[in-house]
Amino acid sequence: NPQLNQNYTFDNFIEGDCNRLARSAGYAVAQKPGGTSFNPLMVYGGVGLGKTHLVQAIGNEIKKNHPDKLVIYVSCERFCQQFVDSLKNRTINDFVNFYQAMDVIIMDDVHNFANKEKTQDIFFHIFNHLHQSGKQIILTSDQPPKDLSGLVERLLSRFKWGLSADMQVPDLETRMAILQKKMYSDGIDLPYEVVEYVANNIDNNVRELEGAMVSLLAQSTLNKKEIDLNLAKSMLKNFIKNSHKEISIDYIQKLVCDYFEVPVEMVKSKTRKREIVQARQISMYLAKSHTKTSLKSIGSFFGGRDHSTVIYACQTVVDLIETDKKFRSYVQDIQKKLKLS
Ligand code: ADP
Ligand code: MG
Incomplete structure (x- = not known):
């Protein structure tokens, strides 16, 4: 399964209030794909909050529990490109058959369907086929289904069928746990005060948190300095300034x-x-x-x-x-x- 990324697992996904519902629904789905009422399972939330990580983890967990099941992970964007290609190459049937043969489809970032009505139409048919045969559908989006714009009503109504679970910005302790676990898996044991300082100052999303850590590591290697509070403070000053630069x-x-x-x-x-x-x-x-x-x-x-x-x-x-x-x-x-x- 080239589309599944083995690095995203439940094991390295930190649970917090911010993601508890989505995580536990996802875990249930991974035990019994197609066999719960969470179909489709829709995970929604802002950028960098762990949606892709979670749905990839579900895919990997399904492969672990059910090695014979066909699981496909595809970003909505890629799906749209493939559809256009298949129009061009006159291979629509192959395209549809490929997806309809899956036991589990994981589609990331479905807000990217906006205004692509032909592609939505094809996905509507694939969705119905899979759902009727008891196959599992997992979706992510940056908005709850009711706020998605540019999507046709009949597809939206399908998206609302199962469970929609949101992902929110992790609270301070969860951010600290994520930081610590990430660094630890790279063999780095950060001082508590550094973890606390970074997690306190970067509170938008997890991706930014990781970005800050990478900069910190780079600074420490470059200047042959220990990662301590002073280094963290000087690094963060630049980091925060750069991440809020003006749009030209x-x-x-x-x-x-x-x-x-x-x-x-x-x-x-x-x-x-x-x-x-x-x-x-x-x-x-x-x-x-x-x-x-x-x-x-x-x-x-x-x-x-x-x-x-x-x-x-x-x-x-x-x-x-x-x-x-x-x-x-x-x-x-x-x-x-x-x-x-
Ligand atoms: P999204 O798809 O919502 O934009 P991602 O899944 O790409 O976000 O997450 C961004 C980064 O943050 C990834 O590297 C991911 O591993 C990490 N991440 C997000 N949430 C968690 C979490 N709860 N535990 C561990 N890592 C997380
Ligand atoms: Mg994502």
Whole structure:
């Protein structure tokens, strides 16, 4: 099973109030895949809170308990790519048959289905087939099913069938336990005060916590210094500063253009083609709301337009977010990508 990563297990997943329901439901599913009422099991929560770790652990545990079962882990993004490829290569049947032959499907980050209606349609059929044959479906998402945007209603209603369990930011002691266990498995026994200091100061998510530890290790190796509280303090100062750096207008423009698959030069040009205007207006709106750039500078950045054009663009975007569902989910999608960077 190349898609399952052996490094993610229940053994190295620390339990806390933040993940107890999801963990125990996941463990139950791993004993009796398809045989509990947790079908589908949907694990949702913010970035870096351990969703992928947990569902991978479920997959590995199922393989351990039921070696003969076919388990597939696939990110939603990859599934979407595979679908497009199969359209191109005229291998849709193979694609569908492959997934319908599984005993367990684990699909990560289903919010990435947003606005991909054909792919959702195919997954809807695969889902029904598997569910009717008593096969296990495990999903993760960054939102609870009721708040997922850009997903068709019939698929959403399926997502609500089983159990949805959230993952939250771990409390201080759980963060400390995670840190200690990670470091310990690398043969490093951190001083308690360092563990406490880092866990106290990094409280967004677990991935960031790990990032901080990697920097700390690197600093200690580089400067041939022991990891102590002083080193932790000086390292964390930079770490916190870097992780909150400002988003640039260049970056916004590139992200929006990538999203709509339009060339950056077009957005800066005079063209009034509809899709270009849309990308330009959304970029202006995001530049206004996410950077401290003045209206005048935003205007000149987008091919020498004046500040009233920028105001008009922002108003248009605000109006469309109100009135046009599809448009709103485009903007939300892009905003999510911005925040992940
Ligand atoms: P998500 O999929 O929610 O974005 P990940 O599963 O990728 O988050 O987790 C980010 C990192 O944090 C991974 O390296 C994972 O092993 C670690 N992690 C998260 N939660 C825990 C936990 N409860 N115990 C141990 N490690 C954890
Ligand atoms: Mg993940």
